[in-house]
Amino acid sequence: MLTRRTLGRLAAAGTTALAAPALAQGQWPARPIQFIVPWGAGGGTDYHSRTIASLLERELGQPVTVVNRTGGSGVVGHSAIAEAAPDGYTIGAVTVEIGMMHWQGLTRLTWRDYTPIAMMNLVPAGVQVAADSPWKTLKDMIDDIRANPGKYKSSGTGQGGIWHLAIAGLLQSVGLPPDAAPWIPSDGAASGLRELVAGGVHIVPCGIPEAATLLRAGRVRSLAAMMPARVPAFPDIPTVKEAIGSDWTLASYLSVMGPKGMPAPIARRLEEAALKAMASEEWKKAMDARGFGLNPMPAAELAAFVEKSDRDLGGVMKALGLAKS
Amino acid sequence: MIEALPQALALLMQPQTVMVGIAAAMFGLFVGAMPGLSATMAVALLVPVSFFLEPVAALTAVVMTTAMAIFAGDIPGALMRIPGTPASAAYVDDAYQLTRQGRPELALGICLVTSAIGGLFGTAVLILLAPRLAEIALRFSGMEYFWLVALGLSCAVMVAGRDPLKGAVSLLVGLFIATIGQDVTAGHPRFTGGISSLLSGVSFIPAMVGMFAISEILRNLPTIRNAAEVQVRRLGSILRGTGGVVRRHPVNLMRGNVIGTAIGILPGAGADIAAWISYAVGKRFSRDPDRFGKGSEEGLVDAGAANNAAIAGAWVPALVFGIPGDSVTAIVIGLLLMKGIQPGPDVFLFNPEQIGALFLAFVIANIVMVPIGVVAIRLCAKVLLVPRPVLTPLILLFCMVGSFAIDNNPFALVVMAVMGILAWLMEENDVPVAPAILGIVLGDQFEKHFMTTMMKGDGSLAFFVSRPIAAVLAAVTAAVWIAIVVGLVRRGPVRLGRGGAPAGGLHRPPRGEDGGRGR
Numbered sequence: 001m002l003t004r005r006t007l008g009r010l011a012a013a014g015t016t017a018l019a020a021p022a023l024a025q026g027q028w029p030a031r032p033i034q035f036i037v038p039w040g041a042g043g044g045t046d047y048h049s050r051t052i053a054s055l056l057e058r059e060l061g062q063p064v065t066v067v068n069r070t071g072g073s074g075v076v077g078h079s080a081i082a083e084a085a086p087d088g089y090t091i092g093a094v095t096v097e098i099g100m101m102h103w104q105g106l107t108r109l110t111w112r113d114y115t116p117i118a119m120m121n122l123v124p125a126g127v128q129v130a131a132d133s134p135w136k137t138l139k140d141m142i143d144d145i146r147a148n149p150g151k152y153k154s155s156g157t158g159q160g161g162i163w164h165l166a167i168a169g170l171l172q173s174v175g176l177p178p179d180a181a182p183w184i185p186s187d188g189a190a191s192g193l194r195e196l197v198a199g200g201v202h203i204v205p206c207g208i209p210e211a212a213t214l215l216r217a218g219r220v221r222s223l224a225a226m227m228p229a230r231v232p233a234f235p236d237i238p239t240v241k242e243a244i245g246s247d248w249t250l251a252s253y254l255s256v257m258g259p260k261g262m263p264a265p266i267a268r269r270l271e272e273a274a275l276k277a278m279a280s281e282e283w284k285k286a287m288d289a290r291g292f293g294l295n296p297m298p299a300a301e302l303a304a305f306v307e308k309s310d311r312d313l314g315g316v317m318k319a320l321g322l323a324k325s
Numbered sequence: 326m327i328e329a330l331p332q333a334l335a336l337l338m339q340p341q342t343v344m345v346g347i348a349a350a351m352f353g354l355f356v357g358a359m360p361g362l363s364a365t366m367a368v369a370l371l372v373p374v375s376f377f378l379e380p381v382a383a384l385t386a387v388v389m390t391t392a393m394a395i396f397a398g399d400i401p402g403a404l405m406r407i408p409g410t411p412a413s414a415a416y417v418d419d420a421y422q423l424t425r426q427g428r429p430e431l432a433l434g435i436c437l438v439t440s441a442i443g444g445l446f447g448t449a450v451l452i453l454l455a456p457r458l459a460e461i462a463l464r465f466s467g468m469e470y471f472w473l474v475a476l477g478l479s480c481a482v483m484v485a486g487r488d489p490l491k492g493a494v495s496l497l498v499g500l501f502i503a504t505i506g507q508d509v510t511a512g513h514p515r516f517t518g519g520i521s522s523l524l525s526g527v528s529f530i531p532a533m534v535g536m537f538a539i540s541e542i543l544r545n546l547p548t549i550r551n552a553a554e555v556q557v558r559r560l561g562s563i564l565r566g567t568g569g570v571v572r573r574h575p576v577n578l579m580r581g582n583v584i585g586t587a588i589g590i591l592p593g594a595g596a597d598i599a600a601w602i603s604y605a606v607g608k609r610f611s612r613d614p615d616r617f618g619k620g621s622e623e624g625l626v627d628a629g630a631a632n633n634a635a636i637a638g639a640w641v642p643a644l645v646f647g648i649p650g651d652s653v654t655a656i657v658i659g660l661l662l663m664k665g666i667q668p669g670p671d672v673f674l675f676n677p678e679q680i681g682a683l684f685l686a687f688v689i690a691n692i693v694m695v696p697i698g699v700v701a702i703r704l705c706a707k708v709l710l711v712p713r714p715v716l717t718p719l720i721l722l723f724c725m726v727g728s729f730a731i732d733n734n735p736f737a738l739v740v741m742a743v744m745g746i747l748a749w750l751m752e753e754n755d756v757p758v759a760p761a762i763l764g765i766v767l768g769d770q771f772e773k774h775f776m777t778t779m780m781k782g783d784g785s786l787a788f789f790v791s792r793p794i795a796a797v798l799a800a801v802t803a804a805v806w807i808a809i810v811v812g813l814v815r816r817g818p819v820r821l822g823r824g825g826a827p828a829g830g831l832h833r834p835p836r837g838e839d840g841g842r843g844r
Contacts, residue, residue, distance in 0.1 A: 047665075073512075150783075153780075153781050155777075158512070159510065159511065159512070182780065184467075184777050184780050184781055185509075185510050185776075185777065186777070190667045190669070191669075194669050194670070194671070195466050195467060197463055197671075198463060198464055198465055198466035198469075199464070199466060200466025200467050200468065200781065201466075201781070213671070213674070213675050214671070217671075217674055219671075
């Protein structure tokens with residue numbers, strides 16, 4: 001972390017000293033752009049961010065330096081983006097947690113403190129069970145949970161994490177208590193899936209791309225996708241609507257945003273560059289390599305999506321007793 | 326696995342990987358031969374560099390560095406009776422005595438050849454056993470991991486030193502340090518004193534650099550001025566006579582290989598403990614036990630093979646369970662995650678080429694060790710002439726850079742200093758440091774698996790032994806503790822394995838350089 005961050009700072013400091021203030025607005029971008037990632041190096045958000053940063057660099061003709069600002073369950077990095085000067089020289093990855101943290105009282109920041117630029121990707125939640133699970137359909141599972149509330153355990157992220165909300169919201173949508181399949185906290189989807197294969201838990205409602213390798217290896221099955229339509233990369237997985245008629249959907253998302261109050265021309269330029277980057281072959285290849293889909297969205301669509309997600313998550317968190325506000 | 330070999334070889338033979346491998350070998354030799362710098366530290370210092378490397382290149386760097394460093398630790402041990410790494414401490418007297426008898430070439434030759442053979446044996450086990458263990462390990466849930474961690478922590482107490490009571494105290498110190506920061510299940514902050522840098526816990530690398538290197542510096546400080554300058558004469562042929570010695574002691578060699586690999590696989594026991602136990606067992610079964618400590622070739626074969634065999638062994642639990650086999654692999658796991666390789670039973674499923682390349686890197690590292698080692702022995706003899714008053718500040722500087730680099734956080738220096746003083750106080754009072762380190766590494770997992778298993782079992786303790794593998798692991802853990810308590814009650818000397826030789830009773834090692842430390 002040292003090296004990248006320090007290099008980034010040195011680069012930024014050096015160029016700030018050189019660039020005359022008058023240039024800042026006129027010929028944007030006149031100096032390197034910092035791209036803040038609130039999550040650790042090597043994760044999905046980091047992967048998307050580094051990919052788009054290298055493509056933006058080409059579009060904009062200035063270095064785009066990725067800086068991982070981790071800690072505080074994402075609060076630190078999200079705050080760093082929101083609190084930066086809205087001059088277009090600091091942007092970053094804003095993730096689904098921005099619609100969760102304020103309900104939990106972890107921060108007062110909401111998506112309204114940002115300038116939406118573009119959606120990088122959606123990570124649709126699926127209902128994964130072990131290959132040898134007796135449940136063949138989502139209906140089997142729901143019926144069993146209805147008959148034995150509390151017996152079956154689910155896992156895949158920390159307490160109150162996005163996938164916890166996915167299963168709680170699903171259960172709530174069919175009239176079950178949101179904790180009818182109690183949550184076992186884990187470090188992330190990978191360790192949750194490992195538990196699932198070992199028979200330690202029964203359901204892992206994580207992102208479908210996260211389970212992709214185990215799905216393909218035949219170690220787990222996905223009973224349903226929490227999406228309005230089938231996921232193109234996994235056409236055999238039915239939607240929740242098809243399986244049990246519930247309207248519940250949930251997807252984690254990764255977006256590019258800047259601080260609130262960015263000049264409209266700069267935001268528009270960034271949006272165009274990002275959309276162009278995500279239409280490139282390189283982007284498609286990179287997404288394919290890690291099993292991610294392609295879900296680019298322009299700024300206006302992104303804002304509407306984020307608003308709905310924020311509202312849905314707030315509802316589940318209140319039902320689970322996780323919300324403080 | 327086999328079908329991935331061609332791709333694995335292609336990955337390994339990329340120019341970047343080859344260059345990095347060579348550089349890492351040099352780096353490992355340097356660090357290993359420098360007293361006060363450990364193989365663990367060497368790997369920790371590699372971490373920031375590895376941000377810029379491909380996964381295979383990064384892993385190759387780690388493999389090369391550790392293999393070379395553990396061998397190179399023997400060089401100053403034989404020449405100056407200063408073990409370059411704690412893994413060389415067990416037999417430092419034998420190597421040094423051979424040097425005093427005018428046979429430094431033989432001492433270092435045995436160390437080099439047995440290191441290479443031990444390393445290859447451990448690698449063979451890693452290649453053959455790891456995928457099989459993986460199949461079993463796919464059935465391991467949190468419950469089984471809990472017992473595995475409990476077993477590792479318990480073994481550390483059993484083998485860590487002369488007095489298991491002090492080992493247990495050390496373990497509890499480590500476990501306490503692991504509780505600092507946010508609670509692993511509920512996220513409640515504990516013992517942070519309002520310091521936000523402690524929210525994510527005591528950072529492991531600065532803690533370890535402090536506990537190993539800073540404590541070593543503190544210990545040597547009083548004598549820094551009157552440390553005698555070492556006279557190193559020109560060395561003769563290094564490999565002459567070595568083959569004969571190794572051939573004369575095939576049992577010792579094999580025993581060292583097996584013990585080293587087995588202890589390496591055991592979570593939480595590394596090359597240093599492997600060397601100590603192998604040395605102890607070797608003495609127990611030797612026809613000539615009196616020569617041990619006075620230049621015994623047998624002792625060198627036993628322990629020299631064991632410490633290098635342990636390196637590869639330690640990767641088995643690291644790759645298959647995601648549980649570090651020693652302090653180096655503790656860092657390796659972080660490195661793997663950073664590179665998008667999730668350690669676990671399915672790593673062979675998801676990343677066959679990269680794991681194949683890793684195995685090949687092990688084989689190559691242990692083969693090229695011999696020629697590089699011969700050159701290094703000659704060069705290192707000169708580097709060791711740097712006066713200690715110059716060397717010590719340099720080591721301190723390395724430590725500070727290494728600690729700071731991990732999190733880019735100045736608070737890491739505070740952690741390093743505090744842990745260094747703590748470790749120094751512990752060692753001055755004969756409390757081994759290794760169990761504390763292990764407590765820090767495994768404390769989080771110990772707690773997390775306990776908590777989640779309680780939740781899965783709806784609060785029932787009987788649930789912890791409700792699956793067969795878990796029940797077996799629980800029984801073994803209980804047996805370890807019964808052995809520890811029985812040993813304590815008898816008040817007899819601590820017994821190591823079946824060897825029966827008291828850990829410290831063979832010869833009292835230089836203060837603080839006993840088996841109670843990592844590398």
